[in-house]
Amino acid sequence: MVDKASSPHLFADVLARVHAVCAAEIGAGVDLSRVVVEPPKDASHGDMATNAAMVLAKEAKAKPRDLAERIAAKLRNDDLIASVDIAGPGFINLTLKPSAWSDALRTVLREGAAYGRNTTGAAEKVNVEYVSANPTGPMHVGHCRGAVFGDALVSLLIFAGYDVTREYYINDAGAQVDVLARSAYLRYREALGEHIGEIPEGLYPGDYLKPVGQALAGEYGAALKQMPEERWLPIVRDKAIAMMMDEIKGDLAALNIRHDVFFSERSLIEGGADQVAATIEFLRAKGDVYEGRLPPPKGAPVEDYEDREQTLFRATAYGDDVDRPLKKSDGSYTYFASDIANHKNKFDRGFSNLIDVFGADHGGYIKRMQAAIKAVTSGKATLDVKVVQLVRLLRNGQPVKMSKRSGDFVTLREVVDEVGKDAVRFMMLYRKNDAVLDFDLAKVIEQSRENPVFYVQYGHARGHSVFRNAREVIPELPEEADARAAFLGQAAVERLTDPGELDLLRRLALYPRMIEAAAVAHEPHRIAFYLYDLASEFHALWTRGRDLPYLRFIINNDAEITKARLALVQGVVSVLASGLGVLGVHAPDEMR
RNA sequence: GCGCUCGUAGCUCAGCUGGAUAGAGCAUCGGACUUCGAAUCCGAGGGUCGGGAGUUCGAAUCUCUCCGAGCGCGCCA
Numbered sequence: 001m002v003d004k005a006s007s008p009h010l011f012a013d014v015l016a017r018v019h020a021v022c023a024a025e026i027g028a029g030v031d032l033s034r035v036v037v038e039p040p041k042d043a044s045h046g047d048m049a050t051n052a053a054m055v056l057a058k059e060a061k062a063k064p065r066d067l068a069e070r071i072a073a074k075l076r077n078d079d080l081i082a083s084v085d086i087a088g089p090g091f092i093n094l095t096l097k098p099s100a101w102s103d104a105l106r107t108v109l110r111e112g113a114a115y116g117r118n119t120t121g122a123a124e125k126v127n128v129e130y131v132s133a134n135p136t137g138p139m140h141v142g143h144c145r146g147a148v149f150g151d152a153l154v155s156l157l158i159f160a161g162y163d164v165t166r167e168y169y170i171n172d173a174g175a176q177v178d179v180l181a182r183s184a185y186l187r188y189r190e191a192l193g194e195h196i197g198e199i200p201e202g203l204y205p206g207d208y209l210k211p212v213g214q215a216l217a218g219e220y221g222a223a224l225k226q227m228p229e230e231r232w233l234p235i236v237r238d239k240a241i242a243m244m245m246d247e248i249k250g251d252l253a254a255l256n257i258r259h260d261v262f263f264s265e266r267s268l269i270e271g272g273a274d275q276v277a278a279t280i281e282f283l284r285a286k287g288d289v290y291e292g293r294l295p296p297p298k299g300a301p302v303e304d305y306e307d308r309e310q311t312l313f314r315a316t317a318y319g320d321d322v323d324r325p326l327k328k329s330d331g332s333y334t335y336f337a338s339d340i341a342n343h344k345n346k347f348d349r350g351f352s353n354l355i356d357v358f359g360a361d362h363g364g365y366i367k368r369m370q371a372a373i374k375a376v377t378s379g380k381a382t383l384d385v386k387v388v389q390l391v392r393l394l395r396n397g398q399p400v401k402m403s404k405r406s407g408d409f410v411t412l413r414e415v416v417d418e419v420g421k422d423a424v425r426f427m428m429l430y431r432k433n434d435a436v437l438d439f440d441l442a443k444v445i446e447q448s449r450e451n452p453v454f455y456v457q458y459g460h461a462r463g464h465s466v467f468r469n470a471r472e473v474i475p476e477l478p479e480e481a482d483a484r485a486a487f488l489g490q491a492a493v494e495r496l497t498d499p500g501e502l503d504l505l506r507r508l509a510l511y512p513r514m515i516e517a518a519a520v521a522h523e524p525h526r527i528a529f530y531l532y533d534l535a536s537e538f539h540a541l542w543t544r545g546r547d548l549p550y551l552r553f554i555i556n557n558d559a560e561i562t563k564a565r566l567a568l569v570q571g572v573v574s575v576l577a578s579g580l581g582v583l584g585v586h587a588p589d590e591m592r
Numbered sequence: 593g594c595g596c597u598c599g600u601a602g603c604u605c606a607g608c609u610g611g612a613u614a615g616a617g618c619a620u621c622g623g624a625c626u627u628c629g630a631a632u633c634c635g636a637g638g639g640u641c642g643g644g645a646g647u648u649c650g651a652a653u654c655u656c657u658c659c660g661a662g663c664g665c666g667c668c669a
Contacts, residue, residue: 036608041614091612134669298594321594322665324666325666363596431604432605432606448631452617466628517609526606554628
């Protein structure tokens with residue numbers, strides 16, 4: 001039998017016990033990786049179910065139901081398990097002793113903010129690259145989903161025991177930053193009093209470059225006007241990029257997003273060694289780079305198509321559909337070439353676990369990047385690319401117009417200012433990352449069940465409301481969370497026997513398992529849905545107390561049951577705060 | 593034409609990496625406010641999981657094939 005103290009979380013504990021029984025029954029070498037313990041879909045089947053007998057039947061050379069019977073016989077002796085049933089093709093259904101649930105709640109209270117934290121990641125280093133918006137203007141709403149997703153994914157991975165670095169790749173080397181420089185130069189001349197008229201086609205028209213022009217005018221006076229373009233352009237470009245990055249960092253800060261590393265594309269090719277060239281030569285030495293011709297593209301006709309020999313990466317050797325160019329016709333590197341060097345640089349810094357968050361329009365880029373990682377790390381690193389689908393911005397169901405060309409697109413800042421960062425963050429995560437998302441500005445500030453942000457936060461606030469009122473019966477109830485949890489940890493929680501109360505106990509016991517699964521799958525949205533379910537069961541129990549007064553949390557003449565129920569409320573409040581914390585959403589004590 | 597992502601209730605979406613009778617919210621209909629916050633809750637109806645075939649004890653989930661939607665398809669990033 002497994003030592004009870006060795007695995008503190010109920011599902012992990014029971015799984016370990018099932019594993020031990022299987023190993024004893026079949027043999028020590030048996031592969032238990034497919035054995036799971038999960039809550040059954042139908043609560044009448046018991047508290048937990050395991051597929052062990054069905055999964056292991058072949059290896060045990062036994063019929064599933066026969067094997068189930070053997071496993072069940074041993075599980076019946078377990079001190080945590082009240083009864084064992086076999087059902088269907090060989091499910092083993094377990095009903096736990098009531099003390100198991102009381103202990104689970106005590107665990108929640110004892111661990112507090114650490115409850116759910118686990119060591120799945122084993123302190124393994126992970127690099128998550130996200131946002132990486134071009135430094136050519138402020139962030140717009142399109143960037144916002146990837147930003148929030150990446151940030152929540154990082155928090156989740158840290159919570160699951162990984163050693164995570166948040167990275168931003170600054171695309172400051174391509175042609176578009178030269179366009180930025182020319183656009184800023186116009187604003188500079190404007191700042192000096194010149195009449196510049198309409199911004200020409202092909203330059204960035206937005207007003208956000210005016211401060212750049214003013215800063216340049218203040219710093220250089222008219223000096224830049226005397227220079228030829230090749231001299232002023234680097235000066236203006238660097239200034240504009242620096243100011244745009246400051247603006248972007250400010251936009252991200254408004255969403256409580258911060259990165260550990262801002263990695264400059266330009267730094268790969270400037271200042272000493274050209275890492276892009278080195279990477280290309282590294283691959284050439286392996287035979288993965290060659291000079292050759294590509295067939296013309298199949299899709300929409302390319303207007304200035306010209307059949308020429310070019311430097312190609314042999315992506316087809318690593319699962320891509322076509323080999324990919326590394327140099328443009330003017331001899332400069334393609335974005336892809338720099339990006340290979342960027343990822344190689346991460347590997348050289350000790351990361352073999354890479355995650356990139358892309359917008360849906362970059363989906364076609366995934367295969368070649370994964371091919372490049374394979375080549376450049378000899379298969380020693382893995383890259384998981386998470387694609388976030390686009391966000392449709394609505395107001396009362398009507399699309400909000402945005403046109404980037406005119407320069408008056410909807411900025412991320414405008415949205416955050418209007419609805420608040422909590423609403424933005426939660427709604428961006430209340431959907432699977434690869435599903436398109438409708439974001440309605442009117443609905444997310446509504447205070448109703450239709451708005452899941454509010455609904456979950458209200459659950460947390462309502463719990464605190466219960467504490468405030470409970471002090472009439474339990475005046476000594478501590479204010480501070482840890483002290484309150486310690487105080488309530490002494491309560492007679494075995495008195496929690498109502499089905500609604502048991503639902504909540506089960507949900508709380510599920511939290512560590514859900515966190516672990518979400519972390520492994522790189523799916524933070526699961527937390528948002530879990531929190532919604534938890535809040536829903538809490539609201540339901542609360543309202544039942546209206547019809548059935550004996551179910552209220554606070555019972556005036558029974559301090560013992562009141563404390564037991566407050567312990568349950570504390571567990572709910574604690575896990576809501578924990579989950580919201582991972583998502584980066586505030587857990588308020590009251591909604592006023 | 594090829595690749596990627598997706599297709600689940602009238603609408604918007606979950607479905608815990610293959611489990612038992614597929615679940616929520618909205619909408620529709622019917623209920624609960626001398627309360628620890630009704631900003632909430634309870635109940636009812638509503639499904640060939642896009643169609644078809646396959647893999648196995650078992651498929652919304654994996655494979656193949658059609659249908660439909662979005663994105664992408666040298667020298668943009």
